[in-house]
Every structure is written in C-alpha cells, then in structure tokens.
Amino acid sequence: MAILVEVAGWLGAMLVLGAYMLVSSGRLTGSSAIFQGMNALGSALFILNTGWHGAIPSMVLNIIWLCIGLFALWHIHRRGRTG
Numbered sequence: 001m002a003i004l005v006e007v008a009g010w011l012g013a014m015l016v017l018g019a020y021m022l023v024s025s026g027r028l029t030g031s032s033a034i035f036q037g038m039n040a041l042g043s044a045l046f047i048l049n050t051g052w053h054g055a056i057p058s059m060v061l062n063i064i065w066l067c068i069g070l071f072a073l074w075h076i077h078r079r080g081r082t083g
Contacts, residue, residue: 002052005048005049005052005053006049008045008048008049009045009046009048009049009050011042011045012041012042012043012044012045012046012048012049013042013046014042015038015039015041015042015045016038016039016042016043016046018038019034019035019038019039019042022034022035022038023035031072031076032076033073033076033077036069036072036073036076037069037073039065039068039069040065040066040069040070040073043062043063043065043066043069044062044066046058046059046062046065047059047062047063047066050062
C-alpha cells in the first residue's frame with residue numbers, strides 16, 4: 001500500500017507541474033478543461049499522499065485546490081452546454 005501512495009504522490013506532482021508548464025508555455029490556457037482536469041486529478045492524488053503521511057496543512061491546501069479545479073471544470077462544462 002505504501003508504494004501505491006508514493007506513486008500517487010509522484011503522479012500528482014507530475015500532473016500539477018505539467019499543467020503549470022503547459023499554461024506557462026502557452027500550450028494550454030487556464031480556462032481549458034485539460035488544464036483544470038490535470039490540476040484536479042493531481043491534487044486528488046496529492047490528498048491521498050499527504051493524508052497518508054499526516055501532512056495536514058498540505059492535505060487541506062490540496063482539498064481546496066481540488067475544489068477550485070472541480071468548480072472550474074463544472075463551469076467549463078456548463079458554459080459549453082449553454083453557450
């Protein structure tokens with residue numbers, strides 16, 4: 001189980017950093033579903049990892065990060081259906 005938690009943490013890190021790199025390089029926009037999805041999934045994986053390790057401040061930060069990403073994805077989906 002510990003190995004899976006570590007893999008989840010590293011995958012989460014790669015997703016969040018990859019999303020940031022893609023936006024910073026202009027390959028994605030902050031309003032794209034791919035960017036928001038990468039951030040949401042990355043933060044969800046970080047939640048598993050930080051919770052396992054008892055890093056509560058980091059876990060709370062990533063819960064908030066996940067909520068922001070999910071809200072943005074909902075907004076993107078809603079905007080696509082209505083406009």
